[in-house]
Amino acid sequence: MYRLTGVTKRYARGEKAVDALDGVDLTIEDGERLVVQGPTGGGKSTxxxxxGGLDRPTSGGVELDGTDLARLSEAKLTRLRAEKIGFVFQSFNLVPTLTAQENVETALVPLGVGTRERRRRAAEALEAVGLGERLGHLPGEMSGGQQQRVAIARALVKQPRVLLADEPTGNLDESTRDEIMEVLEGQWTAHGLTFVLVTHDSSIARRATRVATIRGGRLTTEERSVAEGNRADG
Incomplete structure (x- = not known):
């Protein structure tokens, strides 16, 4: 699925250059779940x-199914993101003037899906995350957890192969965090997604059997059995 080789991302800060990623090598298999941890500014979001093809490396290769994202034109990269990759962010990023159903439909517009089909698929996606009775509600009429469920439905309605989540529970209390993680993990299992999640929360990392840690742009990975994760939670 993914293969990163020698990926470096360098930013200029005044007269200094800072490597947010420093020679990262990483393989993510099709259908795998990977949790990425590390301190603020360590390179997780980068x-x-x-x-996700939202930025290009300074050097190195980022391959998705054998295609180097860094070498694609902006038009082809935009199309690939629209078709293959779903994004979930900490801040939900919902349009406040659109209903839950309309927010979910926005993911299908770039794919040229017709109005009737968009409505049907959006309703099904919201039903799958437990919001079948909230189709006509605006974001301001929903709790934070419900808004994040809408964002998850929007990410998945286009039936992507990859789900990328950046601190998806960062704005939620502990109880709602656990509910959202159950939704995400349930959708990962149901759809056979490749799922990469960035988090500061160690309790979320303990749910995964593979964890990557980034510090100072350098990445290490740890493999754990399900039993080890369960012991850590207990």
């Missing part, structure tokens, strides 16, 4: 941007 890595996710590379995987």
């Amino acid at each position: 890595l996710l941007q590379m995987l």
